[in-house]
Amino acid sequence: MSAIPSMNAELEPALQLHQIQRRFNGKTVLDGISLTIPQGELFGLLGPSGSGKTTLIKLMTGIDQADGGSVRMLGEPIPQLKMLQAFGYMAQADALYNELTGKQNLAFFGALFGLKGEQLQARIQAVAALVELTDHLGKPVGAYSGGMKRRLSLAAALLHEPRLLVLDEPTVGIDPVLRRSVWAELSALSKQGVTIIVTTHVMDEAEKCDRLGMIRDGKLIAVDTPEAIIAQAGVATIEEAFIALGQQQAVRSGTGATR
Numbered sequence: 001m002s003a004i005p006s007m008n009a010e011l012e013p014a015l016q017l018h019q020i021q022r023r024f025n026g027k028t029v030l031d032g033i034s035l036t037i038p039q040g041e042l043f044g045l046l047g048p049s050g051s052g053k054t055t056l057i058k059l060m061t062g063i064d065q066a067d068g069g070s071v072r073m074l075g076e077p078i079p080q081l082k083m084l085q086a087f088g089y090m091a092q093a094d095a096l097y098n099e100l101t102g103k104q105n106l107a108f109f110g111a112l113f114g115l116k117g118e119q120l121q122a123r124i125q126a127v128a129a130l131v132e133l134t135d136h137l138g139k140p141v142g143a144y145s146g147g148m149k150r151r152l153s154l155a156a157a158l159l160h161e162p163r164l165l166v167l168d169e170p171t172v173g174i175d176p177v178l179r180r181s182v183w184a185e186l187s188a189l190s191k192q193g194v195t196i197i198v199t200t201h202v203m204d205e206a207e208k209c210d211r212l213g214m215i216r217d218g219k220l221i222a223v224d225t226p227e228a229i230i231a232q233a234g235v236a237t238i239e240e241a242f243i244a245l246g247q248q249q250a251v252r253s254g255t256g257a258t259r
């Protein structure tokens, strides 16, 4: 595992968001979001397209800054340069170099995290095996399929063995068999104490999370275990809960939307 940023980091929540506000061009995109995610939790963020999931995830890592409220990662205020080593981030759009091979891409990202020599080579092999790309490491990324690029981005986020993983729709474009193996690995990492925050549209993925945050129109409308959210909505599945709680929120906020 990478170095712990502060003496008390073991005792701190992985993330603490307090009253987060974010506006773009005068429009409020995140509105008063408060959320604490303890270390070791597998936390899922669920919400319709445009509800603010990516914006929230960017604020959690310090890639973007809130207009109001505060974010702490492992007890440290975010954004902060030294915290960049503390987490692995997989963006929704793959930030890969098409003209470089898969291996060269991983070597580049590994070097950014201070990995070198045998350690770097060993980590490249380990993460490539994990996402089943070992046989494709020598190919230029421009020749990869969309799913292969997603898998390479996930491998890059895992290279430096971060204590916190922030993944924006990591399984989009990945076939169901590999999706299952990626989730098996996320569950295994979570059991080892790695905190994982993941956005998803896929309901069976949401059910695998320890807790879920449902976001709608920039507000957190439910935060709890999948079972408790289903019970709260008085329905049988997460998908139904998602629809029912969304409709209740729409009625409360007077938007009338039914998504």
Ligand SMILES: Nc1ncnc2c1ncn2[C@@H]1O[C@H](COP(=O)(O)OP(=O)(O)OP(=O)(O)O)[C@@H](O)[C@H]1O
Pocket: 024, 025, 029, 047, 048, 049, 050, 051, 052, 053, 054, 055, 056, 092
């Ligand atoms: N840099 C930006 N400038 C202006 N508007 C933005 C910017 N980033 C996000 N938005 C707006 O904020 C809202 C929330 O976007 P966000 O990408 O966070 O949603 P999302 O829930 O991640 O959606 P999806 O599931 O489709 O990825 C949208 O209305 C989007 O257009």
